[in-house]
Structures are given as C-alpha cells and as structure tokens.
Amino acid sequence: MTIRETREAVRSGARPAAEICREALARIDASNGVLNAFNTLAADRAQSRAEAIDRDPQRWRRAPLAGVPIAIKDNICTRGLRTTASSRMLAEYVPLYDATVVARLEAAGAVIVGKTNCDEFAMGSSNETSAFGPVRNPWDPTRSPGGTSGGSAAAVAARLTPAALGSDTGGSIRQPSSLCGVVGLKPTYGRVSRYGLIAHGSSLDQIGPIATTAYDAAVLLGVIAGVDPCDATSAPEPVPDYTTALTGDLNGIRIGVPRALLEQGVDREVGAAIDTALQSLRTRGAMLVDIELPHAQYATPVYYLVSTAEASSNLSRYDGVRYGFRANLEPRTQNPGPRTPNAEPRTPIAESRLQQMYARTRAQGFGCEVKRRIMLGTYVLSAGYYDAYYLKAQQVRTLILRDYDRAFERVDVVAMPTSPVPAFRLGEKIDDPLQMYLIDVFTVSANLAGLPAISVPCGFTAATLPIGLQLTGRRFDEATLLCVADAYERDNAWSTQLPPTPSR
Amino acid sequence: MLAFGMPSSLTRGEVAQIAALANLELDAAELDLFARQLGDILAYADQVQRIDTTGVPPTAAVVTRHAADRADEVRPSLERDDVLASAPDPALDAGFFKVPRVIG
Numbered sequence: 001m002t003i004r005e006t007r008e009a010v011r012s013g014a015r016p017a018a019e020i021c022r023e024a025l026a027r028i029d030a031s032n033g034v035l036n037a038f039n040t041l042a043a044d045r046a047q048s049r050a051e052a053i054d055r056d057p058q059r060w061r062r063a064p065l066a067g068v069p070i071a072i073k074d075n076i077c078t079r080g081l082r083t084t085a086s087s088r089m090l091a092e093y094v095p096l097y098d099a100t101v102v103a104r105l106e107a108a109g110a111v112i113v114g115k116t117n118c119d120e121f122a123m124g125s126s127n128e129t130s131a132f133g134p135v136r137n138p139w140d141p142t143r144s145p146g147g148t149s150g151g152s153a154a155a156v157a158a159r160l161t162p163a164a165l166g167s168d169t170g171g172s173i174r175q176p177s178s179l180c181g182v183v184g185l186k187p188t189y190g191r192v193s194r195y196g197l198i199a200h201g202s203s204l205d206q207i208g209p210i211a212t213t214a215y216d217a218a219v220l221l222g223v224i225a226g227v228d229p230c231d232a233t234s235a236p237e238p239v240p241d242y243t244t245a246l247t248g249d250l251n252g253i254r255i256g257v258p259r260a261l262l263e264q265g266v267d268r269e270v271g272a273a274i275d276t277a278l279q280s281l282r283t284r285g286a287m288l289v290d291i292e293l294p295h296a297q298y299a300t301p302v303y304y305l306v307s308t309a310e311a312s313s314n315l316s317r318y319d320g321v322r323y324g325f326r327a328n329l330e331p332r333t334q335n336p337g338p339r340t341p342n343a344e345p346r347t348p349i350a351e352s353r354l355q356q357m358y359a360r361t362r363a364q365g366f367g368c369e370v371k372r373r374i375m376l377g378t379y380v381l382s383a384g385y386y387d388a389y390y391l392k393a394q395q396v397r398t399l400i401l402r403d404y405d406r407a408f409e410r411v412d413v414v415a416m417p418t419s420p421v422p423a424f425r426l427g428e429k430i431d432d433p434l435q436m437y438l439i440d441v442f443t444v445s446a447n448l449a450g451l452p453a454i455s456v457p458c459g460f461t462a463a464t465l466p467i468g469l470q471l472t473g474r475r476f477d478e479a480t481l482l483c484v485a486d487a488y489e490r491d492n493a494w495s496t497q498l499p500p501t502p503s504r
Numbered sequence: 505m506l507a508f509g510m511p512s513s514l515t516r517g518e519v520a521q522i523a524a525l526a527n528l529e530l531d532a533a534e535l536d537l538f539a540r541q542l543g544d545i546l547a548y549a550d551q552v553q554r555i556d557t558t559g560v561p562p563t564a565a566v567v568t569r570h571a572a573d574r575a576d577e578v579r580p581s582l583e584r585d586d587v588l589a590s591a592p593d594p595a596l597d598a599g600f601f602k603v604p605r606v607i608g
Binding site: 096 | 519522523525526527528529530534538541542544545546548549550551552553555557560561562563564565566567574582586587590591592593601603604605606607
C-alpha cells in the first residue's frame with residue numbers, strides 16, 4: 001500500500017493503524033534474514049504508537065501520515081531507540097533526543113517501525129561498508145541495493161513499509177532508489193533540517209524521502225521540510241503543499257539534457273531507458289533542450305576532496321570519551337618505578353594513555369572505508385596540500401554551481417541517469433575504492449551545488465534490474481521535480497511491478 | 505604550496521604521519537593498503553589541477569538565506585546526568601567524563 005492508501009484506510013476507519021503496523025512488522029521480520037534491511041526493529045514502540053492513533057481517531061483525521069509505517073535510516077537520531085550509523089563506534093548508542101524530521105513525522109501521524117541499515121556513517125555506494133553486513137537488493141539478493149541508504153530503499157522496494165527516510169551526501173538517497181526501483185528525493189540544501197542527522201559532510205548532507213510514487217514523496221517532503229531553530233542552515237523559505245503541483249501537465253516545461261556528460265560511460269541498457277523516458281516526457285508536452293555542464297565531469301574528484309575533508313573534521317568527535325565505543329587499553333607492560341620528586345618523568349601528551357585510547361578507539365570503532373576517508377580528508381586539509389586540493393576543489397565547486405545556474409536560465413529541469421549502471425554484484429567493487437567512487441558520477445554535483453534532485457524508476461534491464469531517471473531542479477523548486485516525476489509515472493506505471501517476495 | 509607534482513603514491517611514513525594527525529592507530533597491513541589506495545585516489549583527483557580557477561572564489565557552503573540569528577535566551581537542554589550516562593566511563597556524582605591519565 002502507498003502512503004496515500006494507508007492513511008486513507010486509517011483516517012476512514014477502514015483499517016486500524018495497529019493492524020497495519022503489525023503487518024509491516026511481520027513483513028520486516030519475515031524478510032530481514034535475506035534482505036538485512038533493518039538494523040533495529042522498534043516493535044513495541046511502533047505498536048503502542050499505532051494503538052494510540054486508533055484510540056483517538058478524531059485527532060488524526062486530517063493527519064498527512066495517519067498510521068503510516070515509516071522506516072528511518074540508522075544515521076538519524078531517534079530518542080530511546082538505538083542509532084548506530086551502521087558503525088561499531090555507535091553500536092550501543094541510544095540518543096537522548098529525536099531528530100527534527102522524526103519529531104515532525106510523528107506529529108503528522110507516522111508510526112516509526114525501525115532503523116534501516118546503511119553504509120557506515122553513510123560512506124559508501126553499495127551498503128557493503130555497514131558493520132552489520134550488506135543489505136541485499138530485493139530484485140536480486142546477490143546484488144547491492146546501492147548506498148548509502150540501501151536499507152531504506154530496499155525496505156520500500158520490497159514493500160515492507162510504504163516509505164522511508166534516507167540521507168544524501170553524494171547520491172545516497174537517489175542511487176539506492178535507482179538500483180531498487182523506487183522514488184528518492186534529495187531536497188535543496190537547507191530545505192530539511194539536519195538536526196539529529198549524524199554528520200558526514202555538513203555542506204552536502206540532506207535528509208529526504210524514499211517512496212513508491214512521486215505523490216507519496218511529495219507528502220513526505222511536505223511533512224519534514226521547513227525552517228528549524230535547531231539547524232542554522234535550514235532555510236526560512238515557505239513550504240508549499242507539494243501535492244498541488246502534481247498536475248500531470250508538462251506543457252511549457254523545458255528539460256535540459258547534458259549530452260556530452262552522458263558520454264562519460266553509461267551502460268547501454270541504462271542509456272536506452274533514459275532516452276525512452278525523455279521521449280515519454282516530450283509526448284506529455286515537455287520540451288527537450290541540449291545543454292552543457294562543462295565542469296560536471298570534475299564533480300566526482302571535487303566531491304571526494306570536499307566531502308572527505310568535512311568528514312575527517314566531523315568524525316573527530318568520536319574519541320571514546322562522551323558517548324559511543326571506547327577501546328580497552330591493555331595494562332602497562334613496564335612499571336614506571338619509583339619517582340624522585342625533582343625529576344618526575346612525564347609522558348609527552350602525544351604518547352599519553354589518553355592519546356592511545358583515542359587512537360585505538362578509532363582504530364577499532366571505525367571500519368576500513370571510514371578510516372580511508374578520514375585519512376584522505378586529513379591529508380587534503382593538511383598544511384602544504386590545503387591550497388592544492390581543498391581550496392582548488394572549492395573553486396571548481398563554484399564553477400559547477402555556475403554551470404547549473406547558467407543551465408537553469410534556459411531550462412527548468414536537468415535530466416540524466418541516476419546511476420551509470422544498474423545494481424552490481426555484492427563484492428564486485430568493494431576492494432577498489434576508486435571504482436566505487438566513480439559510480440557517483442551523476443549524483444554528486446547536485447550536492448555540491450545544493451540543488452534538489454529526484455530519482456524516478458524508468459524501466460528495467462533484460463535481467464529485471466531497475467533503472468532510474470534523475471531530474472535536477474532549481475534551488476527550492478522541488479515542486480517542479482515532483483510534477484515532472486508524477487507526470488512521467490502517469491504514462492509509465494513501473495511501480496506496479498514488484499520484486500519477488502524474499503523468504504527466510 | 506605545491507601546484508604541480510602531486511604524489512601519485514604515498515610512502516608508509518607519510519601515511520603514518522597522516523594517521524597520527526587523524527588520531528588513528530593503523531597496523532602494518534593498513535599502512536600498505538592506504539599508501540596504495542590514497543595514492544590512486546589522489547592521482548585521480550589530480551585532474552582538478554588542470555582547470556583554470558584564476559580569480560574564482562571558493563564555495564564552502566551553499567546556504568542562500570539562513571535563520572542563524574535568534575534571541576539569546578535560556579532554553580531547556582538535556583539533563584546532565586542523562587548525558588553522562590551515555591559515556592563509556594562517567595563520574596556521575598562528580599559530573600565528569602573520565603579518561604585515562606594524561607600525565608605520569
């Protein structure tokens with residue numbers, strides 16, 4: 001069931017929220033052995049919440065998410081509910097507060113059923129960096145669901161919940177949505193509060209919806225968007241009713257196609273599906289316009305210089321002191337011996353037990369990809385290399401941003417594939433980090449430029465692997481993205497095709 | 505400092521230095537692995553050096569209009585005891601986080 005159908009059933013009294021919740025929990029329980037989409041189930045919390053909604057139907061009669069089960073990516077804080085970022089570092093961490101998006105979902109009637117598996121600290125493109133094992137793609141369990149919000153995308157694709165929240169630093173909502181055949185929207189930077197999102201790249205991170213239809217994504221975005229006093233980067237722009245933008249009318253909409261960028265290497269079946277989707281949009285009245293984004297080809301290196309620098313800084317807080325994991329230090333092997341009052345031996349700070357505790361906590365608490373990115377970020381920020389790498393990357397970021405500004409003088413939306421390839425096999429790329437990074441070629445520039453972007457299912461490969469069309473829009477113009485996505489869905493009902501039901 | 509000649513691979517010593525800056529204890533296998541992988545990634549990232557950015561200002565963030573200014577007033581915050589209870593080694597009565605000894 002979609003969000004729209006679920007809330008209608010609850011609001012009208014046709015079905016109790018408790019029953020809908022129980023069924024969602026049962027589906028998750030039955031599938032998790034195969035999919036591994038959830039790190040933590042919130043069965044009791046969800047059930048009592050759903051029962052509370054059933055007890056007070058009057059209060060929830062107009063609630064946009066009345067009784068709708070929602071899955072939350074495990075890097076978004078939930079009060080009293082374990083939030084791990086799929087890291088050993090936070091394996092036992094129980095937040096004392098809710099992220100703003102979580103509070104807003106619950107105020108709108110949502111029932112939070114659990115926390116979804118993801119790449120560790122949202123670093124990866126395949127979900128394989130999770131400390132709790134990879135999520136498996138519902139369309140083919142030998143393949144990756146994409147990353148980093150792979151658990152959220154897989155949960156929605158397998159119809160375990162009608163919708164989920166993900167987070168997107170370089171494509172982490174859109175790429176798994178594409179690989180799992182669902183709709184995923186990364187909002188404009190500042191559109192949604194980041195308060196309670198475990199920080200990865202603070203100038204890039206956004207939380208956004210994953211759902212099966214553009215309509216459901218519009219409902220969910222409307223609930224979570226808006227200014228928040230707890231996030232100084234959240235924007236005061238008013239939040240429209242996004243569902244009213246879904247008119248089905250594309251007359252006058254200009255869609256830009258960056259032909260040169262697409263020659264960077266796109267799988268043949270993906271390329272063909274994108275071409276067919278663009279023709280479908282044209283048939284509905286949209287105009288296709290060739291555009292150039294000359295610096296977009298540099299977005300991947302720029303992204304990995306900027307995001308790792310920000311990550312190395314953000315993750316410095318994990319030191320085993322205030323919360324999270326702390327490594328045990330083995331007892332000293334050498335007894336320092338008796339001291340004379342005037343010549344007290346002092347261990348330099350750099351070699352102190354405290355310093356050892358920090359370094360060992362981080363060595364044992366972080367996985368390989370997180371360490372690699374902390375190392376890269378530390379390097380590019382270090383004296384002597386700052387100008388050559390970090391500053392240079394920030395300057396190219398400006399050029400990428402200007403390319404889009406120029407394009408949006410001529411078009412309303414930019415279209416390209418979300419991912420150059422369909423779902424790849426687990427294990428295929430994990431040993432070569434650079435090859436993994438190249439998967440993000442089409443998604444990272446929206447984060448660098450702070451623009452909203454959506455991935456919409458646009459077909460399947462011959463092997464029944466989903467393909468996603470990505471649409472990027474002007475700042476704070478999520479409405480046009482959702483309108484185009486919805487119009488496309490009206491002519492192409494890909495969401496009626498379901499993956500096989502996973503069994504234990 | 506160095507506009508040209510970025511290293512295409514790193515030495516183990518350089519990796520160990522970065523690890524010290526990042527507060528990360530690495531074993532011998534990780535030093536070798538990261539020396540190679542960071543070298544690969546940096547060699548790939550070197551393509552940004554080809555772009556002429558003369559006079560281009562850097563973009564650190566894309567916040568257009570923000571709501572950072574607010575009244576300076578006391579608001580409720582988390583309880584100290586609750587926060588301390590999340591720590592690996594709290595001293596609840598004293599109100600401290602405990603760490604291994606730093607001196608001596």
